[in-house]
Amino acid sequence: AQRRQALLGLLYAPLVAQEILHGLKEGLAAAPMDFRLLVDDHTATEDLLLDSSTGIQPLDAAPSAQPAFDLRVVAAERRVEIAGRAFRLEAALTTAYERAVIDAAGWGPGLIGLLLTALLAATTYLLAAGRARAQALADAMTEDLRRLTLDQQAMLDADVIAIAKLRGRRIVWKNRALEQLFGYGADEMLGLPVRELYVDEDTFAALGRNAYPVLSRGGHYRSQLQMRRKDGSLVWIDLNGVALPGERDVDTTLWMMADITQSKAHEARVERAAFHDALTGLPNRVLLADRLRQAMAVAQRQSQKMAVAYLDLDGFKAINDAHGHDAGDEVLKAVAQRLSSGIRGSDTAARLGGDEFVVLLTPLPAVADSRPACERLLREILAPVRLSSGVTVQVGSSFGVAHYPLDGVDPEVLMSRADQTMFESKRAGRCRIRWLNGALPPEELDLSALRRTAEELAAEAAEADG
Template sequence: MRVSECIHLPDILELMLDAVCVVDRAGNFVFVSAAFEDMFGYTPDEVIGKPMDIMLFSEDVEKTHEVVEHLLKGELKPRFENRWVHKSGRVVHVLWSARWSEKHQYRIAVAHDITERKQMEARLERMARHDPLTDLPNRSLFLDRLQNGLNRARREKTLLSLLFIDIDGFKEINDDYSHAMGDKLLQAIAGRLALSVRESDSVARQGGDEFLVLLNGISVTNDSDKVAEKIRKEIAAPYFLEGFEFNVTASIGIAHYPEHSNDVLALIQHADHAMYQSKHAGGNQISVFTL
């Protein structure tokens, strides 16, 4: 007996770990393999005859339709990624291999679940762009955001302010109460900073006990002065950690675009210089850079 006589195609499809889908020209499901339910939560009876669009992640509908248009013209799409919505509501990242059969007027596609890989990539990306202690953006990500902020400020003809913050008295606490306690204090300070600005702004850890704050879309420079004063007061409020009360303050320096510079690194240097003016004046102060 020949192998082809004892093996049936439907049986093979049911054994595949990847989901096999057959869709007609209108985009309606004609056939799905058993793995489809494992991947998306829907049984074949729940989807056969229904449009695939009902399962597409809303933000990926347009690009998926564009790929389908190319497939219907006979172009090959051996690798295409998009997102679908599982019956439970969670998002499934899918890697597709698809082909259009002009003879049968069907689109045949094989779906491979790459959700775990995508989640790992997202975690690695976040680790590379965020400070591991405070989970704030790190210097690299902040530089990108600052450059984007400058570009937007030029287009929209708005102001932008940069705050450079150094924590007064942190070194003594770090030395006297251990680095672990110092880390907890930095985390608490980072939390207060994040809550002191708008969602459109950005807070980053520069390193050690230094932080950067980007204030986008400032109408007048006095607005950034008010935010800086709010931050100064928030930082100065007592911290209660592990049964101890700690008190620190902040030396804050401010540089403005376009008044002081239109360059990313120059703005940071100017804000840093202004911060040292506050530090040398005794700390717990706000200084604006002067040319």
């Protein structure tokens, strides 16, 4: 309460003085008087609050800075009390009016003093009127401040933004939204070390290293990270922190947190749609180009090899025509799954569109290391596919393989050479793999013997079901 009164005093003092000055000037506009208002606090120095000629003064202005009233021929003073504080109101005839009156009638100082006393009484009345206007203004501002306090409290208790005050990275104050965000009961988080809210020790330590130097310089720190709720589930948080320099403890900070889990999930969906094939979930052409550039850069730094395998399905159109596009989609999904399962974590399988796929094999210690990988993938593709309709079908594939750096050091050149080699493989008889090897003749592998006729597939399926 005392701090609030002090704050109100700082806010209202200039306004109160302004209202008083306005009231005095308004009432004495035609009077030949000078006046001034001083703080009468019985100290060695008196603070001049306002002066009729210069207006409101700083609280530490010395009365001697103005023409001395005690040198006036006709002057008077009166003590008044405003809001429990003593002030002294001094008034005097202006020096010009004094001169005029004395020159006109040297016997009249007594009468003039009587007139001045009357004017001073009127001035005191006007001062009271100014005080009333100032008090009304102060009451209105007090009500505004009360409403502002209620608004601030409502914002602090809102469910949208979670707020925590930390001291030594422990929670010493929180709002209800923080408890709801992290799944804790009422006041259960008071005194809680915030380490409990982080996914792991490394994340907790990293935020401390990054955030607190910024906060100590008076800056704001903002980050987005996953944090842990009481039940162990993870939630994405937009975290914003600021130091509280007015606190006794230098490590007191205020943090605001918003749940952005849904927006992060939406971002992930949008990003996946932009960089992945909608049907198979494999990386699309855009992501493949980025992965290829990265793989070539790594191979160059580490003096290693890498391979681009361009492949096209054999017999896919016949399945589409005979069984419909839904059946074709099932085949494409099955091939994508087999490619993804048959490569390493450092490799990439991508769908370019239609029945065309690309596999990046990286890194490779030697060019020859691409051969067993490609053969394994083709054998997986040649395995029969059981459709949801119960029909069993089979597709083959023709591979064209180019190597970095033997067959190209530019991504587009490498892709183009692999594409051209795939068409050469298809023209040679399908279900083949053709490897480029720099200046040496290409190598080929023919797996067409693994193709089955429709009758053979049906018989094998019947035997498997039997």
